Amino acid sequence: xxxxxxxxxxxxxxxxxxxxxxxxxxxxxxxxxxxxxxxxxxxxxxxxxxxxxxxxxxxxxxxxxxxxxxxxxxxxxxxxxxxxxxxxxxxxxxxxxxxxxxxxxxxxxxxxxxxxxxxxxxxxxxxxxxxxxxxxxxxxxxxxxxxxxxxxxxxxxxxxxxxxxxxxxxxxxxxxxxxxxxxxxxxxxxxxxxxxxxxxxxxxxxxxxxxxxxxxxxxxxxxxxxxxxxxxxxxxxxxxxxxxxxxxxxxxxxxxxxxxxxxxxxxxxxxxxxxxxxxxxxxxxxxxxxxxxxxxxxxxxxxxxxxxxxxxxxxxxxxxxxxxxxxxxxxxxxxxxxxxxxxxxxxxx
Amino acid sequence: xxxxxxxxxxxxxxxxxxxxxxxxxxxxxxxxxxxxxxxxxxxxxxxxxxxxxxxxxxxxxxxxxxxxxxxxxxxxxxxxxxxxxxxxxxxxxxxxxxxxxxxxxxxxxxxxxxxxxxxxxxxxxxxxxxxxxxxxxxxxxxxxxxxxxxxxxxxxxxxxxxxxxxxxxxxxxxxxxxxxxxxxxxxxxxxxxxxxxxxxxxxxxxxxxxxxxxxxxxxxxxxxxxxxxxxxxxxxxxxxxxxxxxxxxxxxxxxxxxxxxxxxxxxxxxxxxxxxxxxxxxxxxxxxxxxxxxxxxxxxxxxxxxxxxxxxxxxxxxxxxxxxxxxxxxxxxxxxxxxxxxxxxxxxx
Ligand SMILES: O=P(O)(O)O[C@H]1O[C@H](CO)[C@@H](O)[C@H](O)[C@H]1O
Ligand SMILES: O=P(O)(O)O[C@H]1O[C@H](CO)[C@@H](O)[C@H](O)[C@H]1O
Numbered sequence: 001x002x003x004x005x006x007x008x009x010x011x012x013x014x015x016x017x018x019x020x021x022x023x024x025x026x027x028x029x030x031x032x033x034x035x036x037x038x039x040x041x042x043x044x045x046x047x048x049x050x051x052x053x054x055x056x057x058x059x060x061x062x063x064x065x066x067x068x069x070x071x072x073x074x075x076x077x078x079x080x081x082x083x084x085x086x087x088x089x090x091x092x093x094x095x096x097x098x099x100x101x102x103x104x105x106x107x108x109x110x111x112x113x114x115x116x117x118x119x120x121x122x123x124x125x126x127x128x129x130x131x132x133x134x135x136x137x138x139x140x141x142x143x144x145x146x147x148x149x150x151x152x153x154x155x156x157x158x159x160x161x162x163x164x165x166x167x168x169x170x171x172x173x174x175x176x177x178x179x180x181x182x183x184x185x186x187x188x189x190x191x192x193x194x195x196x197x198x199x200x201x202x203x204x205x206x207x208x209x210x211x212x213x214x215x216x217x218x219x220x221x222x223x224x225x226x227x228x229x230x231x232x233x234x235x236x237x238x239x240x241x242x243x244x245x246x247x248x249x250x251x252x253x254x255x256x257x258x259x260x261x262x263x264x265x266x267x268x269x270x271x272x273x274x275x276x277x278x279x280x281x282x283x284x285x286x287x288x289x290x291x292x293x294x295x296x297x298x299x300x301x302x303x304x305x306x307x308x309x310x311x312x313x314x315x316x317x318x319x320x321x322x323x324x325x326x327x328x329x330x331x332x333x334x335x336x337x338x339x340x341x342x343x344x345x346x347x348x349x
Numbered sequence: 350x351x352x353x354x355x356x357x358x359x360x361x362x363x364x365x366x367x368x369x370x371x372x373x374x375x376x377x378x379x380x381x382x383x384x385x386x387x388x389x390x391x392x393x394x395x396x397x398x399x400x401x402x403x404x405x406x407x408x409x410x411x412x413x414x415x416x417x418x419x420x421x422x423x424x425x426x427x428x429x430x431x432x433x434x435x436x437x438x439x440x441x442x443x444x445x446x447x448x449x450x451x452x453x454x455x456x457x458x459x460x461x462x463x464x465x466x467x468x469x470x471x472x473x474x475x476x477x478x479x480x481x482x483x484x485x486x487x488x489x490x491x492x493x494x495x496x497x498x499x500x501x502x503x504x505x506x507x508x509x510x511x512x513x514x515x516x517x518x519x520x521x522x523x524x525x526x527x528x529x530x531x532x533x534x535x536x537x538x539x540x541x542x543x544x545x546x547x548x549x550x551x552x553x554x555x556x557x558x559x560x561x562x563x564x565x566x567x568x569x570x571x572x573x574x575x576x577x578x579x580x581x582x583x584x585x586x587x588x589x590x591x592x593x594x595x596x597x598x599x600x601x602x603x604x605x606x607x608x609x610x611x612x613x614x615x616x617x618x619x620x621x622x623x624x625x626x627x628x629x630x631x632x633x634x635x636x637x638x639x640x641x642x643x644x645x646x647x648x649x650x651x652x653x654x655x656x657x658x659x660x661x662x663x664x665x666x667x668x669x670x671x672x673x674x675x676x677x678x679x680x681x682x683x684x685x686x687x688x689x690x691x692x693x694x695x696x697x698x
Binding site: 011163 | 351354361362365372374376377380381385410430431432434435437439444446447450451452502507509510511512513521525527528529552576629630649651663670674676
C-alpha cells in the first residue's frame with residue numbers, strides 16, 4: 001500500500017469549530033479550466049468618486065448625505081436585513097414549520113474617506129481606527145437588551161457580492177445566535193468543559209510547533225491556513241492570548257491586530273497581483289450578558305480565487321449537496337502565502 | 350404591536366433536514382442593485398460542437414474518444430476528485446488534526462448526444478433514459494464494497510462552475526457519508542424513530558393541505574419551494590410514496606419523475622427567459638447495506654438567480670460567517686413559479 005501524502009491523496013479533514021468534514025482532492029489542482037472567468041478589477045480608482053454613495057459628503061439612497069468624514073464613518077444601513085420593531089406572531093405547532101420573528105440593527109462601516117484604498121493599502125494607524133470603530137459598535141449594539149450577537153464582516157470585491165469598491169464592511173447585530181456562531185460556540189464550549197482550556201489556544205500551540213500552516217506571526221496574533229480550510233487560500237487570524245471579545249484587546253494588541261490585518265491583506269493582493277476578493281468576519285463572544293470563557297477571538301478570511309485573478313473555486317453541486325471540497329492542500333497554500341512579501345506589489349520596486 | 354407578515358417582517362425559519370436556521374428578510378428585495386452582473390447565456394448553440402469534449406465521437410483530455418453515442422453516455426471522470434487506491438496513513442492522536450484518506454469513483458453522465466439541449470428542452474422519454482442511467486450507476490457503484498454513498502448531481506450554467514454547456518451531470522461515489530448527507534440522515538432517523546413516520550411524508554402532507562408553496566404536482570411527485578428554502582427560487586422534488594432509493598421507483602414513477610424534472614426545468618427557464626442556472630442533486634439512502642427506512646427520496650434545486658437573468662444572490666459575508674439569508678419569501682417565490690407555464694418559452698407562440 002502506498003504511503004499517504006497530503007499533496008497527492010484524496011482525504012477528508014475535520015473542522016472542530018463547525019463539526020463538519022471537508023474533502024481534499026489535492027491531485028485535482030492539475031485539471032485544465034475551461035469555465036467562467038471573473039472580470040479582473042478595473043484600473044485605478046479616483047480618490048474621490050462623485051457617484052459613490054459612500055464617499056464623504058455624497059448623497060445616499062433615501063436622500064441622506066454622508067458627513068464630510070475624515071477617518072472611519074459608520075451609519076445605519078439604508079437597506080437593512082433586520083429591523084428593530086417587535087411583531088406579534090401566531091404560534092405554529094408543527095415542528096416542520098418553525099418560524100420566529102427576528103430583530104436587529106445593521107450598520108455600514110466606511111474604513112476610509114479615500115475611495116481608492118483597501119485595508120491592504122491603508123496605513124496601520126488608520127486600520128487601528130477601524131478596529132476602534134468595531135469595538136465601539138460591538139459595545140454600542142451589544143449593550144442593547146434585544147441584541148445578543150454582533151457580526152462584524154467585510155465583503156470585498158464584486159465577485160463577493162460587494163457593489164461598491166469604496167473600502168467598507170458591515171455589522172449585522174441581532175437577537176439570536178446565528179446558526180454558524182451557535183455551532184462554533186457549542187464546539188468551543190464542549191472542548192472547554194472537557195479539557196479546561198480554549199480549543200483555539202491548544203490548536204494554536206500545535207500549529208506553532210508544526211510550522212506547516214503558519215503564514216505570519218507577531219507578538220499578539222498569528223495568521224494560519226487552518227488545517228480544515230475550505231477555500232483555496234482561506235486563513236484565520238487567532239489571538240495568542242485567550243480572550244473572547246474585541247473589546248478585551250489591550251492597546252498593544254489592537255496595534256498588533258491592525259498590523260496582522262494589513263499583513264494578510266497585502267499577502268493576498270500580492271498572490272495574484274490583484275485587489276484580492278474575500279469575505280472576512282470576526283467570531284467572538286455573543287453579547288447575551290453571559291461570561292463565555294469558551295470563546296477565543298478569531299477572524300476568518302474566505303477568498304474565492306483558486307488559480308489566478310480570474311479563476312475562482314466554485315462551491316456548487318457536490319459541495320452544496322454533500323460536502324465542501326478543495327483542490328489544493330492547506331499546507332501548499334500556506335507555503336505559497338508565507339513566501340509572499342509583506343510589501344504591497346503596487347509599492348514595491 | 351404589528352401583526353406578523355411573511356412578506357414584510359424579518360424572521361428565521363428552521364430547516365428540519367439540516368438542523369440549520371435561515372434568515373428571511375423579505376422587505377429587502379426592494380433595495381436597488383449596483384453590483385456584479387452575470388453574463389447572460391450566449392446565443393444559440395450548435396447541435397454538435399467539434400470542440401466539445403462531451404459530444405459523440407470527440408476526443409477528451411487524455412486522448413480517449415467518446416463513443417458515437419445516441420442516448421445517455423456515462424464515463425469515468427478524467428479528473429476525478431476521488432481515487433480508488435487504498436493508502437496507508439499514520440494515526441495523528443490530536444483530535445484537532447483529524448484526517449482520513451477517502452476512496453471513491455467519479456463519473457460523468459451526458460444526458461443527450463445533442464450539444465444544444467438541456468433537461469428543460471429534452472422530451473420526457475429521453476429524460477426517462479437519464480433516470481435509468483442514474484439507477485444503473487447507483488446500483489453499479491453502490492454495489493461495491495468500498496462505496497457507501499452515491500451522490501448524483503448537476504451543475505448547470507457557467508455561474509454554477511459548469512465549464513461545458515453540453516447537457517451533463519456527475520456522480521461522485523465514496524466510502525464515507527458526506528457531511529450534509531450525514532446530517533440529513535441523522536434528522537430523518539430521529540424523526541422516524543420518534544414519530545414512526547417519514548419526515549418528508551408528513552411534511553408533504555401538510556404542504557399539500559396548505560397549498561402555499563406547491564409549484565407542481567403529478568401522480569407520483571410534488572415540486573415545492575421548501576418552507577426553509579435558502580436560495581431565492583430553491584425547489585425540492587419529493588416522491589409522494591415513501592421510498593428511499595431511485596432504484597425503488599416503479600416504471601410509472603420513473604415516467605412521472607421525468608415529467609416532473611421537465612416541469613421544474615421549464616418553469617425555471619421561463620422565469621427569466623434564459624437557460625436557468627442551478628445545481629441540483631438527489632438525496633437518497635446510502636449504499637452501506639443497511640435498510641434505512643428513514644430515507645425518503647428527494648431532489649434539491651439550488652438556483653442562484655435573484656432578480657433577472659444577470660443578477661444573482663450572493664451567499665457571502667454574513668451568510669458565510671453567520672447564517673444563510675434570503676431576500677424574498679418562499680411563499681412569494683412559489684407563487685411566481687407556480688404561475689409560470691409548463692411550455693418552454695422557446696417553443697410557445
Ligand atoms: O467537476 P467540474 O464540473 O469540472 O467542476 C465543478 O463541479 C465540482 C463539483 O461540484 C466542483 O468541485 C468544481 O468547483 C466545479 O467547477
Ligand atoms: O449588504 P450588501 O453589500 O448590499 O449585500 C451583500 O452582502 C450581504 C451580506 O453578506 C448579502 O446578503 C448580499 O447577498 C450581498 O450582495
